Amino acid sequence: MIEQRKVFMDNERSLKITSVCEAIIKWGAYALAFLLPLFFMPFNASVIELNKQLLLVVFALILLIAWLGKVITAGRLEFKKSWLNLGLVVFSVFYLVSASLSKNLYQSLVGAGGVMAESFFSLLALIIIFFVLINNLKGRQVVRGIVFALVLSGCIAGLFGALQLLGKFILSWDFAKIASFNTVGSVNSLEIFLAGLLVLSVALFSESNTARWQQIFYGAAAVFFLLMCLSINFSNVWWGLMVTMIIVIALGIINRERVSQYRLILPMVVLAFAVLMLLPIQLNIFGKLFNVPIEVAPSLNASVDIDKQVLKEHLFFGTGPGSYAYDYGLYRSTALNQTDFWNVRFNQGLSKIVTQPVVLGLLGWLTWLAVVISFAVFGFIRLIKRREDGWVLALGVFSAWLFLAILQFFYTTNLTLELAFWLMLALAFLTIKSLSSSVVQTEGNDFADMDAITANFDRTSPLASISSFVFVIVLVITISVLYLGGSYYYADILYQRGSVAVTDKNDLEGGSTTISRAVMLNPYNDAYLRSLSQAALLRINQEFSKPQTSQRDAGIQNLIATAINIAKRSTDLAPLNVDNWAQRATIYRAVTAYTSGADQWAIDSYKEATKLEPQNPFYFFELGRTYVLVADLLNEQAQANKEAKAKMDDYLARAQESFNQAVALKADYAPALFQLAVVYDRIGQVDEAVSKMKQVQAAYPQDVGVAFQLGLLYYKQNNLDLAKEQLERAVILDTTYSNARYFLGLTYDRQSNKSGALEQFEKIASFNPDNQDVKTILDNLRAGRPALTTQQPTQLPIREKIPQVQ
Numbered sequence: 001m002i003e004q005r006k007v008f009m010d011n012e013r014s015l016k017i018t019s020v021c022e023a024i025i026k027w028g029a030y031a032l033a034f035l036l037p038l039f040f041m042p043f044n045a046s047v048i049e050l051n052k053q054l055l056l057v058v059f060a061l062i063l064l065i066a067w068l069g070k071v072i073t074a075g076r077l078e079f080k081k082s083w084l085n086l087g088l089v090v091f092s093v094f095y096l097v098s099a100s101l102s103k104n105l106y107q108s109l110v111g112a113g114g115v116m117a118e119s120f121f122s123l124l125a126l127i128i129i130f131f132v133l134i135n136n137l138k139g140r141q142v143v144r145g146i147v148f149a150l151v152l153s154g155c156i157a158g159l160f161g162a163l164q165l166l167g168k169f170i171l172s173w174d175f176a177k178i179a180s181f182n183t184v185g186s187v188n189s190l191e192i193f194l195a196g197l198l199v200l201s202v203a204l205f206s207e208s209n210t211a212r213w214q215q216i217f218y219g220a221a222a223v224f225f226l227l228m229c230l231s232i233n234f235s236n237v238w239w240g241l242m243v244t245m246i247i248v249i250a251l252g253i254i255n256r257e258r259v260s261q262y263r264l265i266l267p268m269v270v271l272a273f274a275v276l277m278l279l280p281i282q283l284n285i286f287g288k289l290f291n292v293p294i295e296v297a298p299s300l301n302a303s304v305d306i307d308k309q310v311l312k313e314h315l316f317f318g319t320g321p322g323s324y325a326y327d328y329g330l331y332r333s334t335a336l337n338q339t340d341f342w343n344v345r346f347n348q349g350l351s352k353i354v355t356q357p358v359v360l361g362l363l364g365w366l367t368w369l370a371v372v373i374s375f376a377v378f379g380f381i382r383l384i385k386r387r388e389d390g391w392v393l394a395l396g397v398f399s400a401w402l403f404l405a406i407l408q409f410f411y412t413t414n415l416t417l418e419l420a421f422w423l424m425l426a427l428a429f430l431t432i433k434s435l436s437s438s439v440v441q442t443e444g445n446d447f448a449d450m451d452a453i454t455a456n457f458d459r460t461s462p463l464a465s466i467s468s469f470v471f472v473i474v475l476v477i478t479i480s481v482l483y484l485g486g487s488y489y490y491a492d493i494l495y496q497r498g499s500v501a502v503t504d505k506n507d508l509e510g511g512s513t514t515i516s517r518a519v520m521l522n523p524y525n526d527a528y529l530r531s532l533s534q535a536a537l538l539r540i541n542q543e544f545s546k547p548q549t550s551q552r553d554a555g556i557q558n559l560i561a562t563a564i565n566i567a568k569r570s571t572d573l574a575p576l577n578v579d580n581w582a583q584r585a586t587i588y589r590a591v592t593a594y595t596s597g598a599d600q601w602a603i604d605s606y607k608e609a610t611k612l613e614p615q616n617p618f619y620f621f622e623l624g625r626t627y628v629l630v631a632d633l634l635n636e637q638a639q640a641n642k643e644a645k646a647k648m649d650d651y652l653a654r655a656q657e658s659f660n661q662a663v664a665l666k667a668d669y670a671p672a673l674f675q676l677a678v679v680y681d682r683i684g685q686v687d688e689a690v691s692k693m694k695q696v697q698a699a700y701p702q703d704v705g706v707a708f709q710l711g712l713l714y715y716k717q718n719n720l721d722l723a724k725e726q727l728e729r730a731v732i733l734d735t736t737y738s739n740a741r742y743f744l745g746l747t748y749d750r751q752s753n754k755s756g757a758l759e760q761f762e763k764i765a766s767f768n769p770d771n772q773d774v775k776t777i778l779d780n781l782r783a784g785r786p787a788l789t790t791q792q793p794t795q796l797p798i799r800e801k802i803p804q805v806q
Contacts, residue, residue, distance in 0.1 A: 111322055229241070299350065324348050345578075397427040
């Protein structure tokens with residue numbers, strides 16, 4: 001009797017624990033569906049994606065622990081059988097291999113910047129959620145609850161996005177006072193998300209036997225989502241809506257018993273608008289209401305070309321999730337240099353599907369296509385053949401999933417779109433599979449009798465021990481992930497604080513200390529290291545502005561060593577990121593005069609940058625500037641040392657070659673043309689210098705530095721009329737430009753315009769009262785002598801910063 005009572009109490013306790021686990025899964029799914037589209041935090045550099053990733057991972061681990069707890073206490077493991085499960089497992093394995101082979105392991109596994117959704121951990125969290133849901137949700141009412149939470153979240157996200165686009169900013173943070181900011185991501189991704197919910201809402205609105213409040217809610221939500229789509233008007237969305245609305249209408253007409261034919265008017269209206277918006281007349285019905293920014297992405301041809309180039313080198317597994325920006329820089333077309341986006345590095349291709357061959361290789365890409373296409377065919381056929389209860393719900397979630405799948409061919413992705421996709425996939429799997437005539441539905445559990453692999457065990461069985469062991473392992477992993485994730489999350493907060501302190505408050509020491517703490521918490525994020533090295537460089541410049549002391553010089557040497565070491569760490573950590581090499585080169589170049597060997601290190605670093613982005617003229621331009629700087633440092637020695645003179649000439653020749661490479665890539669690249677003209681002038685090819693400088697002036701007619709340099713070149717050619725014209729232009733553009741006035745005064749003097757020359761040098765004297773050369777020239781002019789009684793100047797006489805084309 002006592003033993004029976006003990007068994008009874010144990011069973012009752014197990015039932016309670018099982019019920020608690022099931023409640024955690026159900027309410028966790030509700031909360032996740034509602035919170036993730038809305039969730040962001042203002043404390044990080046990445047206010048949207050990083051916070052969503054953290055939320056996603058936390059919910060995935062909670063749901064997984066609840067599932068394992070349920071399995072152990074119930075003594076029953078159940079896993080739904082389907083080819084879809086196998087396909088997703090194979091895809092996950094290929095994804096992990098691609099991430100493991102990546103040269104930026106942190107980027108591929110964890111994610112950074114705007115590609116958090118591509119990281120393996122994000123995919124793993126989504127797959128965990130998928131498997132937890134399909135193996136634990138019991139009835140269609142739970143599915144309806146998840147759908148309701150998601151649609152309600154979409155209404156709030158859409159309303160907030162509408163206020164943002166109208167310029168009605170309700171949040172006080174600076175990043176939120178931009179029209180394009182919303183809780184989903186880009187404006188186009190917001191429309192895609194709302195359009196997916198539009199498909200879901202119109203299908204549920206058309207259901208015959210449903211509560212009145214649900215009709216009103218889904219009908220109103222559908223109208224709101226349609227208005228938002230019309231206002232934002234991303235053309236690719238209308239293609240997806242047209243396809244899915246045809247399916248909803250066609251299948252709704254076939255199944256008249258479960259679909260109200262009168263309510264099919266709403267999907268017909270959506271279809272009509274989709275067709276209308278795709279007409280060549282390009283209607284924009286509500287476009288004037290919203291300030292919709294234009295989004296730019298690589299073209300289809302450009303994206304496919306990069307796919308081909310990458311697959312030649314990395315056929316099976318690609319270059320790793322999150323690595324598209326590196327491949328884009330390496331393989332992009334030179335034709336892009338003739339556009340305004342020549343120095344923009346895209347981190348995704350035209351769409352998710354077009355990006356996958358680069359980051360996953362052929363195996364991962366084809367597996368994903370097979371999974372998506374086969375489930376789309378399976379779901380469509382099952383909806384045609386079956387008419388059971390829950391058919392409209394299945395139609396709604398499947399159509400919404402199909403819309404999101406179609407848009408993966410047209411647009412990139414983010415975490416909100418990924419969660420919506422995987423939620424709809426899980427719910428569509430359950431609702432469509434439960435339409436099978438072979439399924440005998442259990443009261444309160446519409447999915448209980450679906451085909452599944454089951455294993456029952458008691459507490460003494462080996463399977464119970466294995467389950468308990470797995471539970472402990474998962475619990476330990478969860479604690480570890482939460483600890484590491486929390487550390488990385490706090491590191492990003494510190495990084496943001498430090499960056500603000502450096503850039504906005506000019507608190508270089510405090511900002512550097514804060515970023516250093518971020519690096520200690522997360523030493524794998526190369527962006528932190530770049531910012532820290534930049535802060536160290538700014539501190540070096542700050543120290544040089546102080547009076548010279550032995551303590552100051554020692555501090556500068558320590559800062560130089562720190563900046564160099566940190567920059568080197570960033571390139572070691574992420575060698576494919578051209579920004580790391582450019583930052584490293586910038587630091588070497590800045591300390592060339594004070595650090596032995598830094599000149600060659602700067603040159604080598606810029607050469608590495610040109611290898612990573614061989615079609616980008618910017619890095620050839622910076623390489624040329626580095627050669628010029630090294631030549632400048634040799635200039636004084638070259639006056640008396642033939643060997644130094646030969647080295648200087650060699651560096652100038654290399655600079656000329658680099659600037660020519662930049663111009664070859666971008667013929668209208670004014671900064672390179674400007675520097676090329678300066679180099680030509682220094683090596684005595686004044687005619688070539690004039691030709692290049694005239695090209696620069698054609699592009700920048702109001703640039704004071706260009707006018708001065710061109711005037712100076714004409715002066716050297718003894719073309720005094722043209723020199724006068726350009727130098728007068730420079731003085732008009734900048735009345736305090738002493739060197740321009742200096743050569744203008746000399747030009748006037750040589751043209752016998754003594755009063756004009758005197759006026760210019762008197763102005764210069766007022767700006768530079770201690771300049772002895774100017775005083776001598778004034779004495780000469782007032783005495784009726786030539787301004788210069790010696791040879792013409794070979795260097796600029798007045799110390800001031802020379803304006804340059806940037």
